[in-house]
Amino acid sequence: MDAYNLELFASCLAGLEGELAEELKRLGVRRVRPLGGGVAFFCDARRALAACLWSRLASRISLVVGRVDAASADALYDGVRALPWEEVIAPGASMAVQAHGMNAELRNTRFTALKVKDAVCDRLCEVRGQRPDVDAASPDALVDVRVREGRATVSLDLVGASLYRRTYLTPDDGAEAPLECALAAGLLAVAGWRGEVRGDAALVDPACGDGAVVVEAAAVACDLAPGLARDAWGFFGWAGFDEDVWVDVLDEADERFERGLAAQLGEGVAASSSVAPDLTRVRIAGLSTSSPAIARARGRAKRMGLRQVVSIEHGGAQEASALVERTVAAANAANVTGTDTAALCLVASVLGAREQASEASAQAHAAAFVAAAQAAPVGSAFAVAGGQAVEDRFGIAPALRTELGRDRVAVEALVFDKQPAQAAVVVVPDPAGGAEHRVEVLEQGSDQFAARLFKVAKEHRKWARREGVGCYRVYDADLPEYAVAIDLYTGAGDAEGNLYLHIAEYAPPSSVDPAKARRRFDDVLALAPVALGVRPDHVFAKTRRRDKGGAQYRDAGRRSYVTQVQEDGFLLEVDLSGYLDTGLFLDHRLTRALVGQKAAGKRFLNLFAYTGAATVHAAGGGALETCTVDLSQTYLDWARRNMAANGFEGPAHAFERADVLSWITECRRSPRRFDLIFVDPPTFSNSKAMGSRTWDVQRDHVELLIGVSRLLTEGGEAVFSCNLRTFKPDVDALAKYGVSLEDITAQTIPHDFERNPKIHHCYLVKRA
Template sequence: MRQTQNFFATAPLGLELLLADELQALGMCEVKAARSGVYFEGGLVHAYRVCLWSRLANRVLLKLAEFPAATPEALYDGVSALDWSAHLDDGATLAVDFVSQRSQISHTQYGAQKVKDAIVDQFRARTGSRPSVDMHHPDLRINVYLERDQAVLSLDLAGDSLHKRGYRLDGVSAPLKENLAAALLLRSGWPEINAAGGDFVDPMCGSGTLLVEAAWMAADVAPGLLRESFGFMGWKQHDRGGWYALLDEALARREQGLARLDASIYGCDIDRSAISAAQANVDRAGLTDKVEVAQRSVVDVRPRKASGLLLVNPPYGERLGDDDTLVPLYTGLGETLRERFQGWKAGVFTGNADMAFKLGIRSHKKYALYNGALECKLFNFEVDAARFFEPRADESGLSEETRELNRLLRRARALAQKPEQGAGAEMFANRVRKNLKNLGRWARQQGISCYRLYDADLPEYAVAVDLYRSEQENKTWLNVQEYEAPASVDAGKAESRLIEVLAVLPPVVEIPPEQMFLKVRRKQKGASQYEKQGEVGHFHQITEGGCRFWVNFQDYLDTGLFLDHRSTRLMIQQRANEKRFLNLFAYTGTASVHAGVGGALTTTTVDMSRTYLDWARRNMALNGLNGYAHEFIQADCLSWLAAESAKPVCQFDLIFLDPPTFSNSARMSASFDVQRDHVTLLKQAMQLLAPQGELVFSTNFRRFKLDAAALGDAEISDISARTIPRDFERNARIHYCWIIRRK
């Protein structure tokens, strides 16, 4: 074996940089963070140290070989090239984990079968006997990662995921994984707070994961010390002497660390069963005398020192409750912090950012992390009176412009209480009733839950009104967008007409006024249409064509779903079966969802915005579209496309390209103008098409002219008329759309 070898430590999404810092602190060399993990180099004992001491990693992979594997035969030959008798005996057991991205071998079970066949056939040819398969407790776990037909073959030195420490047997609803709990502690500054003599408290401790991880971190306890087995223990090249030396060191450090631990680490929960599980886990972790748990409400928690860290993972509605119960819970937590924990640090990890504003304390840092597939945020607070504010139910985190729009909404709601309306308002109301009757019938027949109800049908009332219906919440919302009035129109008269619109709509549609939202459509520059308007963070679930999406009415100019592209998305769903799909300028990934639901083999979603790419991940997860078949790339699409199109491999069978009209974002390598640059953009995208592939190109630039002559090697079909939904027929130039194929 070489003295220095290449390893890859995997980690949950969002923990890569933290893991890189941890590995450097553990003495690893050539540490480099990547997506979902960190590369490092070192000897075998270095890798053992990571398995024993990493609080963040999931697995540690030892790279054995790398080779091209564009065909099953090439994969088989590449695996067969290794001498497997150096790694396991013919009577041993093995398991194969196979992951494929953007490769011709896309069926992971088939790929794993070919790898297994290559190994067992080698043994059978040499000895007449062969290893057997044991997916749960194998002597050797083998990992193959196939990307763009290039295979990386590794041994999994961890075996089971390293987050399984061995102390947690009983859990409660929605438990935190141990390595995520450790990440929350690190992001909240617990090591520094502990070093300064501070305490730790979790007032909603559940099964006690944060308590155990905090105590082990403070006492220098190796997180893998209780595990019964690791993946390297059944490997023929296992260095037992090196491993036992690490264990002796860890045992000595645990004894010394627990002896000097003087921080008070305690937790409580109102649920008796949670406290029972937490106490059992604390006992198994060897912390019976070091960690205290008690059945108690959050409002009864008291600090024992003047400083410390309060870290909590409260319910946030995805799995455990709803707003009616969450508001008093978060409000009570905020009151407890403000009244009793001044001078402390606090961390609140939640998937409901709206609830964080109920605490009444301004956070000084926020971190995006994932609890499984669910995007959450860790809010860090300094509990200081200077950062307190009185929580407001309706406008927490909103921009000044949105507050002004809400002022208009409040005026309109007051006017809506009066039964008499002017002639103009009545004319507008009659038009909305007519549209609601006709379009509503059509929408129900087509299974459409969100549609444009009104689009400046009457010149005097220049607004667009979109109706959103959620079957999950049994609610209807209206998203009203005022088209910016020309300078020749009196501002006071324009405002009066807008207030009339807002007053009329709720009773006509039969919804509470609070379920109506207002935006002003202005000419957008660059990516300003995607800029945040507020930070309420309240999302609603809607359906479209068998897909589910999260929409947001308050934080952004757009809701996350472009309704005029509904027909285009449904067409993509119908064409996506068994296809490799690419979504460029993907926004919230709605086209990727349709492709995935339509049976796409793989989806690749590219956007420059981390916010919208995270939104796309949430949309995909909402539809059960998880795993390595669905890739998300944060990149400037122009630079990414230029780099990818220079490569010789055709990668995609179906591409959706819906670029902005113009962009000059500082994060882009150059400005973009769809009229000026579309030929280059389309040619590069076509380089990524498989021979029979299709490129769906769309633009909302109303004066756009496609330069078909410059695309002479392409077969172009104008499908604009077919992709304008019925609710946008009044505005036939809302977008243009083409299907482009190679000749």
């Protein structure tokens, strides 16, 4: 394989092939050929790596290994085995194969992938004397085979995860977020916001949503490679990968970003003209009526290191129109195509010098994107991609071509075929008694949600103040159409005085229109911080979804936001963003208090301890010693921090990492016994650390509680809690082993969870 004349293919959204070809040319690639769905090109290894790092428009970049006969399974096997895989897959790299397309003989893509995998492995075994490991979930080298009629193109994926999954996204962003990034990059490329953008340019997006357009625009303006922060690439498993070359490519990108960022921070918008002082800082601006969306957009800019060059503010159609007019006028380009403010969908003003012979002849140019008749409301999705429908969920009609004049850019603007419900304005009272707030929403019925939330929050606020409760549930799917749980956290310690909202959406049933559910959730995110008086950047939104294997909830994301709260005078650490749950189960507030009341002078054991909040209560209640057991080292470390924050350290407080059932078995063989045990197991678990076993609280609670009872001292007791709503203890089976249960569920349900009395079950466990 000629390292200086590699054949590659970069895929992209249909309609952007021409723009992608131009992008590759700017990266130094000379031989490019736009095709349907992407661009074929030839270059050396260094430019191939640079294309992976720098392309804003490509989804994937693959190295073409060869084209083979696919008239039959045997022909495919022989052709693939004849290819020089020892020059393609690095020694020691794991591999996997994905197949696309079918013909009369190859009608199952899994079978096709299996034949290709066998051929590659047999070739490498023959040449190297060892078969490569196969890792279908996370391979070092991913082989792609595409069957079309009687031929198959076999390639090596050089990127791994799609290039559209920008590093400013989080796992909580959802499956559609990478597509939004791609559409934003395509919009900007078609509009002419490319590498020639300089510090005297400006872009305004009055419907910025989660900020994809403004963040992509800022990355271009600052010369930031979109893949600079990625730490995993498909070419790490490529035999032709040269680490020294890659380090050199990265160093060059780092230097370009440093220069680009410095240039942006040192220049203003049209600094040489008479511009109002506040506009000199507005190089790239976005507006939104959704406070949570603003927080997410700012977070994206911050994660990319671009927060200083992006302005993202709260505003609706009127503010958008004024900002566009001011920015355009400031850059001496007031003649921007537009429409009535109410019909404005998106305006991206691109102002800058064109490539002309002299500066005197340079002309400012602008591009405005508008819906022709009825535009989507501000804040809705907006897409650009050469005339193709992108996904059914967007409901996008064929492209509307808008000519913006000789000095402007002809663009493809996709507008909504199925219009969402007309936007409405909800008036929300101020929780502090100030002026009313007007919030633009997407669903007419959201005014009922706002009224319900404000009413419940007012009552709960009085109760919490009276009871000294700082963290509590405000709303829990009170209205079935707005199925969310909203928890309010009051900061303590270094976060004293801060308020935070944790909003978890219950995944809607399949009978509910996903687009309608999304609009309702967006309305919740817009209304909740206003009704509760919480800063937009202190709102954390997640979605609860059931795993196929059982009732365990998945993590919502891993980017943490750690702060401290207070419960019964104890400082506790919570992570409001990193996981679906925050580290503090609010429905167990009274259960933890009960543990604290019973702990005086006792030896205390906390099983399935999670973050150790119950251990803190036991230690604070006067326990002589505590032992905290959990399978997760992450949670044990968290429990240690919670204990240390309250002054509970030293040999009297043990932390042990173990599978709880195995730990109980071992402990029963020792003389260790406990006066008080707290047991709060998960509903379901299939943790890898448990080996082949799984845990199911309904199935396994008898074994668990028998073991727990054997660890109790004479007269000792255990508090057992679980969150399976349909849980039914097997009282008869437990009684045979001398274990008695007393149902104390009712007295452990806090006031803020009374609407849902099955939020958990709680029992006192004793040994007869």
